[in-house]
Every structure is written in C-alpha cells, then in structure tokens.
Amino acid sequence: MLKVPEHQVAGHIAKDGKLGPLVDDRGRFYKPLQGDARGENEAKFYESFSSNKNVPDHIRGYFPVYHGVQLVEASDGSGKLPHMVLEDVVSSYVKPSVMDVKIGSRTWYPDVSEEYFNKCIKKDRATTTVSLGFRVSGLKIFDCQESGFWRPDKRVVLAYKADGARTALRKFVSSNSLADDSVPDCAYASEVYGGSNGILMQLLEVKAWFETQTLYHFNSCSVLMVYENESGGDEERRPQVKLVDFAHVLDGNGVIDHNFFGGLCSFIKFIQDILESSDNRCENGH
Amino acid sequence: MLKVPEHQVAGHIAKDGKLGPLVDDRGRFYKPLQGDARGENEAKFYESFSSNKNVPDHIRGYFPVYHGVQLVEASDGSGKLPHMVLEDVVSSYVKPSVMDVKIGSRTWYPDVSEEYFNKCIKKDRATTTVSLGFRVSGLKIFDCQESGFWRPDKRVVLAYKADGARTALRKFVSSNSLADDSVPDCAYASEVYGGSNGILMQLLEVKAWFETQTLYHFNSCSVLMVYENESGGDEERRPQVKLVDFAHVLDGNGVIDHNFFGGLCSFIKFIQDILESSDNRCENGH
Numbered sequence: 001m002l003k004v005p006e007h008q009v010a011g012h013i014a015k016d017g018k019l020g021p022l023v024d025d026r027g028r029f030y031k032p033l034q035g036d037a038r039g040e041n042e043a044k045f046y047e048s049f050s051s052n053k054n055v056p057d058h059i060r061g062y063f064p065v066y067h068g069v070q071l072v073e074a075s076d077g078s079g080k081l082p083h084m085v086l087e088d089v090v091s092s093y094v095k096p097s098v099m100d101v102k103i104g105s106r107t108w109y110p111d112v113s114e115e116y117f118n119k120c121i122k123k124d125r126a127t128t129t130v131s132l133g134f135r136v137s138g139l140k141i142f143d144c145q146e147s148g149f150w151r152p153d154k155r156v157v158l159a160y161k162a163d164g165a166r167t168a169l170r171k172f173v174s175s176n177s178l179a180d181d182s183v184p185d186c187a188y189a190s191e192v193y194g195g196s197n198g199i200l201m202q203l204l205e206v207k208a209w210f211e212t213q214t215l216y217h218f219n220s221c222s223v224l225m226v227y228e229n230e231s232g233g234d235e236e237r238r239p240q241v242k243l244v245d246f247a248h249v250l251d252g253n254g255v256i257d258h259n260f261f262g263g264l265c266s267f268i269k270f271i272q273d274i275l276e277s278s279d280n281r282c283e284n285g286h
Numbered sequence: 287m288l289k290v291p292e293h294q295v296a297g298h299i300a301k302d303g304k305l306g307p308l309v310d311d312r313g314r315f316y317k318p319l320q321g322d323a324r325g326e327n328e329a330k331f332y333e334s335f336s337s338n339k340n341v342p343d344h345i346r347g348y349f350p351v352y353h354g355v356q357l358v359e360a361s362d363g364s365g366k367l368p369h370m371v372l373e374d375v376v377s378s379y380v381k382p383s384v385m386d387v388k389i390g391s392r393t394w395y396p397d398v399s400e401e402y403f404n405k406c407i408k409k410d411r412a413t414t415t416v417s418l419g420f421r422v423s424g425l426k427i428f429d430c431q432e433s434g435f436w437r438p439d440k441r442v443v444l445a446y447k448a449d450g451a452r453t454a455l456r457k458f459v460s461s462n463s464l465a466d467d468s469v470p471d472c473a474y475a476s477e478v479y480g481g482s483n484g485i486l487m488q489l490l491e492v493k494a495w496f497e498t499q500t501l502y503h504f505n506s507c508s509v510l511m512v513y514e515n516e517s518g519g520d521e522e523r524r525p526q527v528k529l530v531d532f533a534h535v536l537d538g539n540g541v542i543d544h545n546f547f548g549g550l551c552s553f554i555k556f557i558q559d560i561l562e563s564s565d566n567r568c569e570n571g572h
Contacts, residue, residue, distance in 0.1 A: 110411070262391075
C-alpha cells in the first residue's frame with residue numbers, strides 16, 4: 001500500500017489528485033518520472049551514480065539508495081506509471097524536523113532553453129540563490145512546546161532574504177516557540193549541527209568531495225537535513241544530510257561543480273556561525 | 287614622465303588618445319577614476335582594504351599596494367584627472383609573461399541595473415564565465431623561439447571554450463612555438479605553476495582566505511599571473527599572483543564570496559591538472 005509522504009517539504013506533492021511521490025511502509029520512496037526529460041534524466045543519473053566506481057563509498061551514503069524503476073499506481077489516478085524506487089530518507093524517524101536547501105548561485109545551466117533560463121534566473125534573483133548561493137526550499141520543524149509540526153508557507157520561505165534564511169536555520173535547531181517572533185534559542189544546535197556525527201561534519205565531508213570531483217554537475221540539487229525529535233530513553237537525534245533531486249544533473253566533463261561547491265561553502269559558513277554563536281552563549285551562561 | 291604600460295593585457299588601454307592607465311619609471315601604476323561610480327568605488331575599496339585590520343598580512347601581499355589618489359595628466363589629453371596610484375605589478379620584470387583571468391561564474395551582482403545585468407549575463411554566457419567559473423580576459427606570453435611576445439586577439443580570447451582556456455593555460459608555461467597549433471610542451475609548468483613559491487601555492491593561500499572571509503565580495507575581479515622570461519644567471523622566474531580590478535567590490539555582510547570562491551577553486555583545478563599531466567610526462571621520459 002502506497003501513501004502520500006508525511007514529511008515531504010519541497011517539490012511536487014501528491015495530494016488533491018496531483019502527481020507526486022509516494023512511500024510504502026518498508027522505507028521506500030516512489031518518485032514518478034515526470035512527463036518531460038527531467039524524470040528520465042534523474043533516473044539516468046541514479047543508474048550512472050549507482051554503478052560509478054569513481055564515487056567513494058563514504059560519499060555514496062549521502063545519496064538515497066536507488067532500487068531501479070518500477071511501474072506503480074500513480075497518485076493522480078492516471079494508472080500505472082514508471083516511478084524511481086528510492087530510499088525513504090525520513091522513514092526511520094518518528095518526529096523528524098526536515099529542511100530542504102537548494103544549493104548553488106544559479107539553478108539554470110549552459111545550453112538550457114531561453115524559456116527555462118528566464119524562469120530560473122527570475123526566481124534565482126527573487127530568492128537568496130544569487131546572493132547567498134543557496135535558498136531554503138521548504139522546512140518542517142517539530143515544535144516541542146506545541147507538540148506538533150510548524151511549517152511556514154512556501155511563499156514565505158521563498159521570500160526569505162539573508163536574515164530570513166539565517167533565522168530559519170536557527171529555528172530549525174531551537175526548542176522555543178516557532179510561530180512567534182521570539183529569538184530562537186538554538187538549544188539543539190550542538191546536538192544537531194555540531195559533534196562528530198552532526199550536520200556540519202557531514203557537510204564538510206560532502207564539501208571535500210566537491211572540491212575535486214569532476215564527474216557530475218549537480219544543478220538545482222538540494223541538501224536535505226533531518227533529525228529526530230522523539231525523546232525516548234537515549235535522546236539520539238540522528239542528524240542526517242542527504243543530497244536529493246537530480247533531474248538537472250549533467251556530466252562534469254573534467255570541470256569541478258563550482259556552482260554547487262561555492263553555494264555549499266556559503267551554506268556551511270551559515271551553520272558554522274550558528275554553532276559559534278550558540279557555543280559562546282553557553283560559555284557566557286546565557 | 288608617465289607612459290602607456292607595456293604589459294597591460296586587459297581593461298581600458300591608454301592609446302590612440304583614449305583614457306587608460308599610465309605608469310612611471312619608479313614602479314607605480316596610475317589608474318584614472320572612471321567617470322561613473324566605478325572609479326569611486328575602486329578607490330573606496332582600496333581605502334577600506336588598506337586600513338582594514340581584519341585582513342591578514344600574508345593576504346595583503348596578493349593585492350597591489352595603494353598610494354592614494356593623485357591628480358595627473360590624463361592619457362586622453364583632457365587635462366589633469368584623479369588617478370589611483372598603485373603598485374605597478376610587472377615593473378620589476380624584464381620579459382614578463384602575463385595573464386588576466388576574471389574569476390566568478392557571474393560578473394553581475396544583486397541590485398545592479400537591468401541594463402548592466404543584461405550586458406553582463408550575455409557576456410558571461412558567451413564566454414566560459416558560466417561554464418567554468420572564470421574566463422581568460424587577456425594574455426601576453428614571451429615566445430622563446432621568436433624572442434618576442436605572443437598576444438592573441440581579444441576577440442579570440444573571449445571566444446575560448448573550456449578547451450581554449452585549458453590550452454591557453456598550457457601555452458602560458460610552454461617553451462615551444464605559440465602561434466601555431468603544436469601541442470604546448472608545458473616546459474615551465476613545474477617552475478611557474480608548481481613549487482613552494484609557485485602560482486598554485488599562492489592561489490591556495492588566497493583560496494584559504496576566501497573560504498571564510500566575509501568582508502568583501504569581489505565581483506568582476508581578476509587574478510593576474512606574471513612570471514619572468516629573462517634568463518640571466520639565476521633563472522629565477524618569480525611567479526606571482528595578484529588580485530586586480532575592484533570597481534565592483536561590495537561589502538560581504540557576513541556572507542562568504544561564494545561566486546569568487548567557487549570560480550577560484552575551478553581555476554585552481556585547471557592549474558593542478560596541468561601540473562599533474564606535466565609531472566606524469568616527465569616521469570614517463572617524454
């Protein structure tokens with residue numbers, strides 16, 4: 001039995017009879033191949049990536065596992081359609097906070113149509129893509145005080161300027177009320193962003209690969225960040241970084257992906273700044 | 287007595303009664319403040335940078351020394367005009383090979399006029415700026431066989447694709463004839479690009495600063511590379527990297543210069559690839 005994913009924060013959503021991804025209860029994510037070349041291109045990327053011996057094993061872990069293409073009943077009632085079968089990254093979390101950050105200072109790339117170029121660059125200039133080298137595409141944060149999920153409207157998220165993006169990244173790791181204007185306390189910053197298995201260390205590992213890899217150019221690709229809010233006995237937050245959305249990946253042709261790399265480093269600096277300021281706060285006893 | 291610089295490879299040239307930079311015989315470079323805001327902006331940058339205590343000393347060496355603004359007789363005969371007085375980077379070289387590489391995957395930036403945006407993005411897409419994150423703006427290479435300088439036409443340089451840029455970077459350190467289609471031998475690669483004082487080590491030092499610096503965004507700024515071809519007793523090539531052209535520098539506002547940084551890292555990869563392939567050739571005895 002396939003159902004609509006509960007924790008999807010960006011991209012096409014399979015509801016109200018629309019076409020979108022589905023999940024099963026065994027931890028798999030079914031992403032329909034879109035009608036145009038994008039779906040084909042993403043499946044082609046997963047095929048290439050899965051079998052590419054030049055990708056180091058520790059880097060492979062930052063990508064959803066790929067299980068091929070399967071015909072499954074589409075969410076829009078149009079019958080059986082080909083879907084990529086992927087690892088459902090959030091399936092093992094009970095109350096996951098999730099954020100999708102699209103990396104790069106542009107989402108278009110050489111040789112796209114003028115129509116696509118115009119559409120992308122307009123959005124890139126209207127969001128923080130050009131100014132920061134990344135934009136928050138969607139987020140969903142578990143609010144401990146309200147004991148439910150807080151999820152800002154998509155239009156609000158895409159209208160973030162630098163300060164908005166910074167605040168969202170602080171709220172993502174805060175315990176105080178999210179919907180109002182109180183200053184985020186960054187209570188979980190050290191557990192989620194920091195530490196030897198935290199988001200920052202994972203991003204730095206991804207960064208080190210991008211510094212030299214010339215296999216692929218990850219146009220319009222996102223970093224997905226997830227962590228657990230269910231507090232059982234052990235309080236393990238299991239922060240996790242995954243790269244997702246490969247509909248616009250191209251061959252690197254011997255050139256590094258300077259667009260993704262620059263944006264990723266800018267994003268990393270934002271995370272480092274939050275960690276530093278929350279460390280200082282602890283030291284000062286606030 | 288001021289004269290037209292002999293080794294300028296990009297930017298406005300002071301000849302045929304046009305306004306351009308001049309040099310004196312004491313190693314100073316006089317750059318006219320252009321009529322619009324650009325000249326003002328560049329002088330403002332030099333003032334800010336010169337007095338900025340957050341810039342490490344070893345980084346300061348990668349920028350021309352600034353000696354303030356002076357009124358001097360302009361090259362276009364329009365009388366005395368304000369000029370920035372800068373270090374003439376090539377003045378201590380007898381036969382310098384020089385290359386100007388504009389860094390970044392865009393030369394425009396947020397909040398420019400639509401006219402300027404359109405002009406820049408057209409050129410960025412037509413050159414390697416978008417695809418490689420840098421473009422060769424000009425070069426002048428001493429040709430040992432011809433015992434003179436080889437300087438491709440500006441239109442040819444701006445029409446380079448990835449292969450053209452790679453070949454230019456190989457020719458820049460080659461001893462064989464430059465004008466024809468023979469494969470560049472990269473005879474000076476290890477002396478110029480390699481070694482503990484070579485271009486690569488200097489670029490890596492600049493890169494390390496850009497990884498975290500959020501003081502300035504160096505839009506439309508170039509890396510200038512110079513080395514000596516005069517073979518006296520000691521054969522010292524004195525490879526040197528300088529950053530130049532700051533008419534479009536903006537405050538960083540706490541964000542790293544992901545555009546310059548990404549492009550610089552892509553450029554560095556090109557240099558590393560040339561060094562590696564020329565090392566391999568030596569090892570194989572070719």
